[in-house]
Amino acid sequence: MEHSVKQQFEDYIKLIEQKLDEFLPVKYPEEIWESMRYSVLAGGKRLRPMLCLETCRVLSGSYEQAIPTACAIEMLHTQSLIHDDLPCMDNDDYRRGKLTNHKKFSESTAVLAGDALLSFAPQIIIQKTPKTVSQDKILKVLEEFLVNAGAEKLIAGQIVDIDSEGKQIDKQTLNFIHENKTAALFKLSLRTGAILGGADEQIIEALTLFAEKLGLAFQIMDDILDVTSTLEELGKTPGKDALEEKATYVSLYGLDEAKKQVASLCSTACGILKKYDIESDVLTGVVESILERVC
Numbered sequence: 467m468e469h470s471v472k473q474q475f476e477d478y479i480k481l482i483e484q485k486l487d488e489f490l491p492v493k494y495p496e497e498i499w500e501s502m503r504y505s506v507l508a509g510g511k512r513l514r515p516m517l518c519l520e521t522c523r524v525l526s527g528s529y530e531q532a533i534p535t536a537c538a539i540e541m542l543h544t545q546s547l548i549h550d551d552l553p554c555m556d557n558d559d560y561r562r563g564k565l566t567n568h569k570k571f572s573e574s575t576a577v578l579a580g581d582a583l584l585s586f587a588p589q590i591i592i593q594k595t596p597k598t599v600s601q602d603k604i605l606k607v608l609e610e611f612l613v614n615a616g617a618e619k620l621i622a623g624q625i626v627d628i629d630s631e632g633k634q635i636d637k638q639t640l641n642f643i644h645e646n647k648t649a650a651l652f653k654l655s656l657r658t659g660a661i662l663g664g665a666d667e668q669i670i671e672a673l674t675l676f677a678e679k680l681g682l683a684f685q686i687m688d689d690i691l692d693v694t695s696t697l698e699e700l701g702k703t704p705g706k707d708a709l710e711e712k713a714t715y716v717s718l719y720g721l722d723e724a725k726k727q728v729a730s731l732c733s734t735a736c737g738i739l740k741k742y743d744i745e746s747d748v749l750t751g752v753v754e755s756i757l758e759r760v761c
């Protein structure tokens with residue numbers, strides 16, 4: 467990745483970490499706030515909030531109006547990770563290179579930390595978005611947030627994923643899982659960034675398509691890295707998909723074909739940006755970073 471793009475990534479990450487810290491105080495009873503902060507501030511690539519901020523910036527020239535939404539999306543993403551790691555779901559001991567929330571605290575605290583993040587996040591959108599942003603935009607952003615967080619998207623993907631464990635599933639089901647589990651949060655990031663950046667319907671739709679391609683490429687990359695990487699590189703336990711007999715893009719298509727799919731999705735994603743004259747080194751940089759990690 468080019469030095470200046472890397473620098474832009476680092477600047478965004480610094481800003482996001484600072485704002486997450488600021489938006490998440492420690493109140494009484496401290497244990498719940500400490501456990502929310504533990505997982506949210508545990509690191510992570512901050513990809514989704516970065517996509518939200520950059521989309522808003524590229525369309526309107528500034529990203530300030532999207533900071534609370536970007537942080538809320540990272541809180542939602544963290545909630546999904548905390549709950550996904552629980553013994554009743556994926557049962558993981560490590561996340562973001564640290565002990566998972568239930569290992570560090572307790573199972574009940576981890577359930578509550580996820581629940582608390584899920585309701586605290588939209589609160590941040592309402593309370594912290596600058597007053598210059600119209601109520602109409604805030605309402606649209608909240609709708610996007612709530613739809614993607616719930617039974618129509620994230621939870622739909624998660625329950626079909628859980629029900630599919632140990633079973634032979636077809637490619638359509640695998641796509642359903644990941645369009646809802648993974649691509650939904652990318653779509654949420656791009657769409658809310660576009661709404662706050664004042665984009666028209668055509669651009670919102672183009673960015674939605676970009677996010678779909680990016681989200682699937684990201685998931686296939688995650689499946690590939692699960693078989694090719696170490697715990698240190700991943701920050702979580704590798705090889706779990708095969709251990710749990712999970713159908714993945716690698717198990718269904720093979721490693722080479724999965725890599726080809728990532729390359730094809732990334733090329734389509736960049737083509738969409740080009741077609742609509744959306745010039746962003748950060749958006750193309752995210753696509754390239756996926757390609758670099760697998761191909």
Ligand code: GRG
Nearest residue numbers: 510511512546547549550562620624647648688
């Ligand atoms: C509602 C419990 C619940 C789950 C919804 C999103 C989800 C479904 C579960 C999270 C676990 C998971 C493996 C999701 C697939 C997407 C994915 C690869 C997430 C990891 O994202 P990264 O790599 O993580 O961006 P960091 O730590 O860098 O933020």
